[in-house]
Amino acid sequence: MYQSKLFVKTQKEVPKEEVSINSQLLLRAGFIDKLMAGVYSFLPLGLRVLKKIEKVIREELEKIGAQEILLPALHPKENWERTNRWGQEVMFKLRSRSGKELGLGWTHEEIITPLVKKFVKSYRDLPLALYQIQVKFRDELRAKSGLLRGVEFIMKDLYSFHQTLEDLENYYEKVKKAYFQIFKRCGIGKQTFLTLASGGTFSEYSHEFQTLTPFGEDFIYLCEKCKVGINQQIIKEKNYRCYQCGNEKLEVKKAIEVGNIFNLKEKFARYFNLTFKDREGKEKFVLMGCYGIGLPRLMGAIVEVNHDEKGICWPIEIAPFQVHLISVREKREIKKTAQTIYQLLENQKIEVLYDDRAKSVGEKFVDCDLIGIPLRMVISEKSLRKKSVEIKERKKKVARLIKIKDLLKFLKEKLSLC
Numbered sequence: 001m002y003q004s005k006l007f008v009k010t011q012k013e014v015p016k017e018e019v020s021i022n023s024q025l026l027l028r029a030g031f032i033d034k035l036m037a038g039v040y041s042f043l044p045l046g047l048r049v050l051k052k053i054e055k056v057i058r059e060e061l062e063k064i065g066a067q068e069i070l071l072p073a074l075h076p077k078e079n080w081e082r083t084n085r086w087g088q089e090v091m092f093k094l095r096s097r098s099g100k101e102l103g104l105g106w107t108h109e110e111i112i113t114p115l116v117k118k119f120v121k122s123y124r125d126l127p128l129a130l131y132q133i134q135v136k137f138r139d140e141l142r143a144k145s146g147l148l149r150g151v152e153f154i155m156k157d158l159y160s161f162h163q164t165l166e167d168l169e170n171y172y173e174k175v176k177k178a179y180f181q182i183f184k185r186c187g188i189g190k191q192t193f194l195t196l197a198s199g200g201t202f203s204e205y206s207h208e209f210q211t212l213t214p215f216g217e218d219f220i221y222l223c224e225k226c227k228v229g230i231n232q233q234i235i236k237e238k239n240y241r242c243y244q245c246g247n248e249k250l251e252v253k254k255a256i257e258v259g260n261i262f263n264l265k266e267k268f269a270r271y272f273n274l275t276f277k278d279r280e281g282k283e284k285f286v287l288m289g290c291y292g293i294g295l296p297r298l299m300g301a302i303v304e305v306n307h308d309e310k311g312i313c314w315p316i317e318i319a320p321f322q323v324h325l326i327s328v329r330e331k332r333e334i335k336k337t338a339q340t341i342y343q344l345l346e347n348q349k350i351e352v353l354y355d356d357r358a359k360s361v362g363e364k365f366v367d368c369d370l371i372g373i374p375l376r377m378v379i380s381e382k383s384l385r386k387k388s389v390e391i392k393e394r395k396k397k398v399a400r401l402i403k404i405k406d407l408l409k410f411l412k413e414k415l416s417l418c
Helices: 020-028 043-065 077-083 109-117 163-185 232-239 267-272 296-304 334-349 361-371 381-387 404-417
Strands: 032-036 039-042 074-076 093-095 102-106 128-137 154-163 194-200 206-211 217-225 229-232 251-265 275-278 283-285 289-295 323-325 354-355 373-379 387-392 400-403
Touching: 020 032, 020 043, 020 283, 020 296, 039 043, 039 077, 043 128, 043 154, 043 163, 043 296, 074 077, 077 102, 077 109, 093 194, 109 128, 109 267, 109 289, 154 163, 154 296, 163 194, 163 206, 163 289, 194 217, 194 232, 194 251, 206 217, 206 229, 206 296, 229 232, 251 267, 251 296, 267 289, 289 296, 323 334, 323 361, 334 354, 334 373, 334 381, 334 404, 373 381, 381 387, 387 404, 400 404
Parallel strands: 194 229, 323 354, 323 373
Antiparallel strands: 032 039, 074 102, 093 102, 128 154, 154 289, 194 206, 206 251, 217 229, 217 251, 251 289, 275 283, 373 387, 387 400
């Protein structure tokens, strides 16, 4: 991609009302555009990151046997009346010209449960795990903090269906491991902890995945021994002790919730009479689990954790590009070499953003740091005299010279290790 052709340009300033780090940096760097509170457009750079996050999620869920589907966003009133949730204030409601009352989906238990009922009849049809990556709508009064709390957002929701509580709990543990792997690949694994939380309307307790950051909107009580947390909302119930080891010396940390998981058990199966016949021919309710990750929220959390005073520092696996190529000055030899290297990287399927703009080197470096691509490659008179290019990792201060003849080998080794 030529940076001169990129749809959106960077900004020096953002509106004063943007107080969160993720919104400030993503808006300035041209990843997103704000339409209104809680509603954002994903621009070319932002969409590339979002698609890479989707890829990571798909790969990890498919490892635990989940199948992808896509459910409607427009829901009939009667499904929600079955579960007594039509009255939820969070739901956007509308009426068709024929007078039919409809709602925009803010979650999908009311849709997936009757769907599965059509196909699951016997124990032979279980277990089953289905997920989707889809737009959700919630009439959120606290639509602030950039991508961390949206009115319209993209959610990965996974639902699992089981014969027995043991099977459900075993799969629940598999999802925990898959989630930790997702967050590790997205560059926040070391800062993310399993946190006990209230189950709300679903169960007595649930689990959140909370990512530590000084810019978080939640408070958790973290046990350094067990590496688990307790949400502030339920800490009194646990007598301010770790629920695993009883440790009373818990550290209070600010964090961002990046995922949550629930055991729904029979709750929605009873509403829709979702049953199966076991090996003895007895009819039983299917047990369900629910597992969510908000993709824009995850993207915002990644930025909150991975940034410095100059801009974003994208983890390699979800960065919009792997290499940011910059040519210094407009001399013919420099431009020719830069174009040759750009084409070489393109041919080798190495993702590269080539800053071919007629800008000063200072402006190019400022934009490069702001956008946050992992590797900066600079071609200048100084580097060409040594038949080299200058490469600097975004999170490091010191650059190094790499011979042009060794460039591909270096990049492939560096990118494979990251």
